[in-house]
Amino acid sequence: MRSDxxxxxxxxxxxxxCEQETFDAFKRLGASPEFVHLKQLExxxxxxxxxxxxxxxHxxxxxxxxxxxxxxRAGAIFAARMKAVLGRDLVAFIEEGKAIGGFCNGFQIMVELGILPAFDCTMAEHPQAVLHANDSxxxxxxxxxxxxxxxxKCVWTSRSNKGELRHIPCAHAEGKFMLPHESQEKEDALYQRLFDEDRVVFQFSDPIGDTEAPYPFNPNGSRFNIAGITNDTGTVFGMMPHPERVFFRHTHxxxxxxxxxxxxxxGRAIFWSVLDHIERKF
Amino acid sequence: MDISNLFEDVGLPTPVRRVNILDASDDVLRSVSERLSIGLSVDEMRRVRDYFGTEGREPNDIELEALGQAWSEHCCYKSSRYFMKKAFLDLHQDHFLIKGEDAGVVEFDDDHVYVVGLESHNHPSAIGPYGGAATGVGGIIRDVLCMGAQPVAVVDPLFFGPLDLAYERVPEGVNHPKFIFNGVVAGIGDYGNRIGIPTVAGMVNFHPGYTGNPLVNVGCLGFGKKVNMIHSRVGGVNEIYILAGGRTGRDGIHGVTFASTDLSADSEEKDRGSVQLGDPITKEPLIHSCLEMNEKGLLGGMKDLGGGGLSCVSGEMALAGGFGAVIHLDRVPLKEPGLAPWEIWVSESQERMMVSVRPENVDEVLHIFRKWDVEANVIGKVVEGKRIKVFWGEEVILDLDLDFFTAGPQYCRTYISKVVDREVRDVPFPVPDRSGLEAALLGLLGSANICSRERVFRTYDHEVRGRTVIKPAVGRPFTPGPSDAAVIKPLEGSDRGLAITADVNPFFCELDPYRGTLSAMEESVRNLVSVGARPHSVTDCLNFGNPEKPDRLGDFEEACRAIGDFARFFGLPIVSGNVSLYNESDIGKVPPTPTIMMVGLVDDIKLVTTSDLKTGGSILYLLGRTHHEMGGSAYYQEVGAACSCVPDVDMHLSRRMMEVVLDLDKSGLLQSVHDLSEGGLGVAISEMCIGGHMGAELNIGLIKDGSSSGGGSPLRCDIKLFSESNSRYVVEVQPQDAARVEDELSRYEVPHIKLGTSGGANLKITEGEKVLVDIPVDILDHVWRNKLTWLLEGSK
Structure with missing residues (x-):
C-alpha cells in the first residue's frame, strides 16, 4: 500500500x-488523515x-x-461512549492487525477502554491499569x-533503535501509570510481565539515559518511569508525552x-514507523 | 427613600415592572438607579427620563437595566475615550486592517492575518479568583474567535499583593494574595489547558498596591486567512439571530456595573453573583463550530457575548450593520427557570456566541452546532429601521432607539497630573563592599518580582498545537533561564513567526506614570528585539483607579500620552485595547498599570535568538547607555533607598538599538541576546548564565554615566550593576565575529562596551582589578529558580 x-x-x-498537530504529522508524511467526530462513527x-x-x-x-x-477521570467519558457503541468494531479493528495510537489523553482513553495494557485479551471489560494524578x-x-x-514488538517505534534517547515533551496532570495492587507480589509480577513481554516502549530518563531518574525527569512518578506501553500484538500503543509536538526540531x-x-x-519516527507497518501489511 | 410605589407590575406571566420616572425628581432618579444597581448618575438618569418623555411612556425595568449596562464605563468608555482619542486612537498603519471591533486584525502576510485582544478581569478575580481568571481567558478567546480567527496563544499579565503578607495585615473583606494567586493561576491553567490554546507568555508582578484589588489581564492572539475575517455586525436585513453555546443563568448579572465601581469590604458578599462561571468543554466545540461555519461562508456576522450580555450584543451588531433587531427573549434557553426578563437580557453567562445568518443558511448552521453538541436557538432577526424590540410572547417589553441606546455619554472629567521630581535626589548611602554586592545580587535574583516563573508556567500547557518555537523558558532543558518573548510559527509551510510579549513595571508607573508607561513600551520592544522580532502592533490594557478622582485620571492621561508618543515615533498602531478603571478598594488605588502587549514579526524563525549563553569563550558586550536613574528600581527596593527619578527613554537611541540588534541577528552574528530590565546588568547576566549553565567574567570598569549632564563621569559600581536604564542589551558574540559586530555598532552610532567573556562555573564581575562579585552559577540558579515555590509553600 502507498503511504497516501x-x-x-x-x-x-x-x-x-491536539488533533490538528496529530493530523499534520500524518499529512506531512504523505498519509491521508481525516478528522472524525465520535458522533460520525456512532x-x-x-x-x-x-x-x-x-x-x-487503517x-x-x-x-x-x-x-x-x-x-x-481522565479519558473515562470518551472511553465509555466509545465502548458502548463501538466496542465490537474496535476489537475487530485490532484483530485485523490495524494500528491504534494515543498520546496523553489518548493514552488515558485507551487504558480506560481496556485496550491497554490488555493482558490476556484484546479489550478488557474493566480497565487493567490507571493513569493517576501526578505525584506533584x-x-x-x-x-x-x-x-x-x-x-x-511495538510497530510504532520500529524506526527507533533500542536504547535511543528521544526528547519528547509532556503536558498532563494525570500521567502516573499504575497497575493494580492486590498485593506487592502480584503488582510486581504484573510489571515484570510488561517488561518480559516487551510491552514497555518508553521510560522517562535523564539526559544520559538513567531510567531511575526522579522528578522532574519523571514528571508524574510512574513506577519504573514508564512513559508508554504497547499491547500484546505491538500494534496498540499509548504514551503520555506528545510526539506530535516535536515533529520538527524547531519545537524542541x-x-x-x-x-x-x-x-x-x-517525534517524527513514531508516525513514520506506524506508516511503514501499515504500508507493508496492507 | 421609599420608591416602591414607582414600580408597577405590567401583568405578564413573567416579572416585568414599569418604572414610573417621567415625573421623578433628581433624588428619586438617584434612588431608582441605586435600587436597580445600574450605576447611572443623576445626569444620566435625567437623559433617560427625558428620552422616555419624548417616547411618551414610562420605561420598563428591562429598559433601564439595558441602559445601565450600555452606558457603564466598561461598555462605553465614558471617562477614558476622550484621553485615548487625543493620544493614540488616530494612529494608523496600512497593515492594521480592522479596528474598533472585538479584537484588532493585523496583516501577517499577503493572505493571512493575526488578531489580538487584551482584557482585564480584575474585579471578578478579586472575589472569585479561580472563576474570574478562567472566564477572563474565555472572554478574550471569544473576542478573537468572533473575528473569524483560530485562537493560537494566550498571554496573561497578573498583578498581586505580596505573597508573604502577614495575615493580620490583610484588610477586612480582602482575600490573602496567596489565595488569589493560587486561584488565578489554577483558573487560567484549568481553562486554557482544557480548550487547547497554549499559554505562552505573560508576567507576574507583586506590589502592595494590588493587595485589595489584584489585576488579571488576559490577552489572546489569533490567526487566520484574510478572506475569513468577519465583522461583529449583521450582514443585512432579515438575517436570523442564532444564539449558541452555554445557557443563560444568574451568574454574571451586573458584571459590567460591578467592574465600573470601586471594590469594598462587602463586595465578596454583595457581588458574588457578578462573577461568571466558565465551562471550557462548552467553549472548545463552540470554537470548532464557529470556525467551521465561518469558513463555509454561512455567517453574516458574529459577536461574542461578553460584558452586558445579550443586551449589548443584539443592539450593537444590528446598529453596526445599519439596521434594527427584534429579539424573542422567551426563546433563550436558561440554566434554571424563573429568571426575570431583565436578568436574561443582561446576564453575562459565559460561552455564548451570537451569529447572524441569512434565512437560507439557518438549517446548515444549526446542523453544524448540533454536530458539535452545541446548543443553538433562533432568537430573533434583523429588521429595517434603527430600533431594537424585545418580545416576551406577543408583548413588547423593550423598545429603544438604537442610536440613543448605544450612544453612552462621553466625559472629559477633571484631572490633575502628578508632579514628578525627576532630579536625582537620592539620599546617599555607602557603596557596598563585595559581600554587600553579592548579597544584593542574590537578594534580587531571589526577589518575588525577579525570580523564575517556572512554578507558574509549567502548570500551563504552553506548547499544545505544536507551534511554540520559543517557550517561556530557554536554554538547557532541565535548568532553563527566562525567555524575553514567546515565538510561535503559525503557518504550515512558512518560516515566518509571531513573537509576543507583555510588560509593565508598576513601580516605575507609580512614581512617574509618563516615564513608567514609556518604559513599558520600550521594554516590550526590547523583549521582541531580543528574540529577533520586529515590533509590529501594540495592544494595551489600562488598569487605573477611580476616574472620578482627578489624580487617578491624571495618571491615566499621562499614560495615554506616553503610549501615543512612543507609538507615533515607532510607527506602531494601537490595534486594540481595554480600559479598566475603578481599581480601588478600601485600602486605596492600584499603582497605575498600563499593561502593554506587543506582537512582533519574525521573518525566519530559524534565525531567532534567546537569552541563554551558548558557548564558552564568547565575547559579551553591553549595548546602550547606563544612567543614574534608580527610581522604582529593584535594587533600591532591596536596599531600602528611595529616588523619584524613573528611567527615561531616548526614543532615537532606542530605535537605533532596535535596528542594529535586528540587523546583527539577521546576519547570524549574535549567539545570545538579553535585554536589561529589573535588576539591571547584574540580573540580566545572571539569567544568561543560568539558562546556559555557564559562567562569565566581566569587567564593568568601562561603564560611564551615559547622560549628557553626566558627561562620561564615573558611576558608582552598584549603579553600574543594578541601574535599570532603558534601551540596553547584553549580547554574546563569537570572537571571530567581534570586529564585524563592533563595526556595525559604530555604524549605527550605538554605544557599546566590551564586558568580558563567557565560560567557567562562576559569574565573576570586576571593576578594573577589584572583584565585585564572584558566585557559582549553581548558587545563582538555586535562589532564582526556587524562590517562588518557597514563597508559596512557606519554606526557607
Whole structure:
C-alpha cells in the first residue's frame, strides 16, 4: 500500500485538542488523515455522507486533550461512549492487525477502554491499569527525555533503535501509570510481565539515559518511569508525552542552541514507523 | 427613600415592572438607579427620563437595566475615550486592517492575518479568583474567535499583593494574595489547558498596591486567512439571530456595573453573583463550530457575548450593520427557570456566541452546532429601521432607539497630573563592599518580582498545537533561564513567526506614570528585539483607579500620552485595547498599570535568538547607555533607598538599538541576546548564565554615566550593576565575529562596551582589578529558580 492510501482516523469529541498537530504529522508524511467526530462513527446527528465506519481506516488515533473535560477521570467519558457503541468494531479493528495510537489523553482513553495494557485479551471489560494524578499534584508541562526500551514488538517505534534517547515533551496532570495492587507480589509480577513481554516502549530518563531518574525527569512518578506501553500484538500503543509536538526540531526546547542539524524532530519516527507497518501489511 | 410605589407590575406571566420616572425628581432618579444597581448618575438618569418623555411612556425595568449596562464605563468608555482619542486612537498603519471591533486584525502576510485582544478581569478575580481568571481567558478567546480567527496563544499579565503578607495585615473583606494567586493561576491553567490554546507568555508582578484589588489581564492572539475575517455586525436585513453555546443563568448579572465601581469590604458578599462561571468543554466545540461555519461562508456576522450580555450584543451588531433587531427573549434557553426578563437580557453567562445568518443558511448552521453538541436557538432577526424590540410572547417589553441606546455619554472629567521630581535626589548611602554586592545580587535574583516563573508556567500547557518555537523558558532543558518573548510559527509551510510579549513595571508607573508607561513600551520592544522580532502592533490594557478622582485620571492621561508618543515615533498602531478603571478598594488605588502587549514579526524563525549563553569563550558586550536613574528600581527596593527619578527613554537611541540588534541577528552574528530590565546588568547576566549553565567574567570598569549632564563621569559600581536604564542589551558574540559586530555598532552610532567573556562555573564581575562579585552559577540558579515555590509553600 502507498503511504497516501493509508487512511488515518483522527478521532475527536468535545475537549479533544491536539488533533490538528496529530493530523499534520500524518499529512506531512504523505498519509491521508481525516478528522472524525465520535458522533460520525456512532451515526448520531449525521447527514447523508457524514457517517464514517471504523473499518474503512487503517490507523485510529486518539489525540491528546481533555475529552469531556476529564471531569470524572481522565479519558473515562470518551472511553465509555466509545465502548458502548463501538466496542465490537474496535476489537475487530485490532484483530485485523490495524494500528491504534494515543498520546496523553489518548493514552488515558485507551487504558480506560481496556485496550491497554490488555493482558490476556484484546479489550478488557474493566480497565487493567490507571493513569493517576501526578505525584506533584500539578499539571506538568515540561521537557522529558524518553529512553526507547522496546526490543522490536511495538510497530510504532520500529524506526527507533533500542536504547535511543528521544526528547519528547509532556503536558498532563494525570500521567502516573499504575497497575493494580492486590498485593506487592502480584503488582510486581504484573510489571515484570510488561517488561518480559516487551510491552514497555518508553521510560522517562535523564539526559544520559538513567531510567531511575526522579522528578522532574519523571514528571508524574510512574513506577519504573514508564512513559508508554504497547499491547500484546505491538500494534496498540499509548504514551503520555506528545510526539506530535516535536515533529520538527524547531519545537524542541533547546533547538536554537545548536544551529546545525537535521530538521527532523524526535517525534517524527513514531508516525513514520506506524506508516511503514501499515504500508507493508496492507 | 421609599420608591416602591414607582414600580408597577405590567401583568405578564413573567416579572416585568414599569418604572414610573417621567415625573421623578433628581433624588428619586438617584434612588431608582441605586435600587436597580445600574450605576447611572443623576445626569444620566435625567437623559433617560427625558428620552422616555419624548417616547411618551414610562420605561420598563428591562429598559433601564439595558441602559445601565450600555452606558457603564466598561461598555462605553465614558471617562477614558476622550484621553485615548487625543493620544493614540488616530494612529494608523496600512497593515492594521480592522479596528474598533472585538479584537484588532493585523496583516501577517499577503493572505493571512493575526488578531489580538487584551482584557482585564480584575474585579471578578478579586472575589472569585479561580472563576474570574478562567472566564477572563474565555472572554478574550471569544473576542478573537468572533473575528473569524483560530485562537493560537494566550498571554496573561497578573498583578498581586505580596505573597508573604502577614495575615493580620490583610484588610477586612480582602482575600490573602496567596489565595488569589493560587486561584488565578489554577483558573487560567484549568481553562486554557482544557480548550487547547497554549499559554505562552505573560508576567507576574507583586506590589502592595494590588493587595485589595489584584489585576488579571488576559490577552489572546489569533490567526487566520484574510478572506475569513468577519465583522461583529449583521450582514443585512432579515438575517436570523442564532444564539449558541452555554445557557443563560444568574451568574454574571451586573458584571459590567460591578467592574465600573470601586471594590469594598462587602463586595465578596454583595457581588458574588457578578462573577461568571466558565465551562471550557462548552467553549472548545463552540470554537470548532464557529470556525467551521465561518469558513463555509454561512455567517453574516458574529459577536461574542461578553460584558452586558445579550443586551449589548443584539443592539450593537444590528446598529453596526445599519439596521434594527427584534429579539424573542422567551426563546433563550436558561440554566434554571424563573429568571426575570431583565436578568436574561443582561446576564453575562459565559460561552455564548451570537451569529447572524441569512434565512437560507439557518438549517446548515444549526446542523453544524448540533454536530458539535452545541446548543443553538433562533432568537430573533434583523429588521429595517434603527430600533431594537424585545418580545416576551406577543408583548413588547423593550423598545429603544438604537442610536440613543448605544450612544453612552462621553466625559472629559477633571484631572490633575502628578508632579514628578525627576532630579536625582537620592539620599546617599555607602557603596557596598563585595559581600554587600553579592548579597544584593542574590537578594534580587531571589526577589518575588525577579525570580523564575517556572512554578507558574509549567502548570500551563504552553506548547499544545505544536507551534511554540520559543517557550517561556530557554536554554538547557532541565535548568532553563527566562525567555524575553514567546515565538510561535503559525503557518504550515512558512518560516515566518509571531513573537509576543507583555510588560509593565508598576513601580516605575507609580512614581512617574509618563516615564513608567514609556518604559513599558520600550521594554516590550526590547523583549521582541531580543528574540529577533520586529515590533509590529501594540495592544494595551489600562488598569487605573477611580476616574472620578482627578489624580487617578491624571495618571491615566499621562499614560495615554506616553503610549501615543512612543507609538507615533515607532510607527506602531494601537490595534486594540481595554480600559479598566475603578481599581480601588478600601485600602486605596492600584499603582497605575498600563499593561502593554506587543506582537512582533519574525521573518525566519530559524534565525531567532534567546537569552541563554551558548558557548564558552564568547565575547559579551553591553549595548546602550547606563544612567543614574534608580527610581522604582529593584535594587533600591532591596536596599531600602528611595529616588523619584524613573528611567527615561531616548526614543532615537532606542530605535537605533532596535535596528542594529535586528540587523546583527539577521546576519547570524549574535549567539545570545538579553535585554536589561529589573535588576539591571547584574540580573540580566545572571539569567544568561543560568539558562546556559555557564559562567562569565566581566569587567564593568568601562561603564560611564551615559547622560549628557553626566558627561562620561564615573558611576558608582552598584549603579553600574543594578541601574535599570532603558534601551540596553547584553549580547554574546563569537570572537571571530567581534570586529564585524563592533563595526556595525559604530555604524549605527550605538554605544557599546566590551564586558568580558563567557565560560567557567562562576559569574565573576570586576571593576578594573577589584572583584565585585564572584558566585557559582549553581548558587545563582538555586535562589532564582526556587524562590517562588518557597514563597508559596512557606519554606526557607
Amino acid at each position: 492510501e493509508v487512511k488515518v482516523c483522527i478521532l475527536r469529541m468535545e475537549g479533544t485538542n 451515526g448520531r446527528d449525521t447527514l447523508a455522507g457524514e457517517g464514517r465506519l471504523l473499518k474503512d481506516f 490507523i485510529l488515533m486518539f489525540p491528546g486533550g481533555f475529552s469531556a473535560g476529564d471531569y470524572i 499534584g500539578r499539571f506538568e508541562c515540561r521537557p522529558t527525555v524518553l529512553k526507547h526500551v522496546n526490543a522490536g 526546547p533547546d533547538w536554537y542552541r545548536r544551529r546545525i542539524g537535521p530538521e527532523e524532530g524526535d
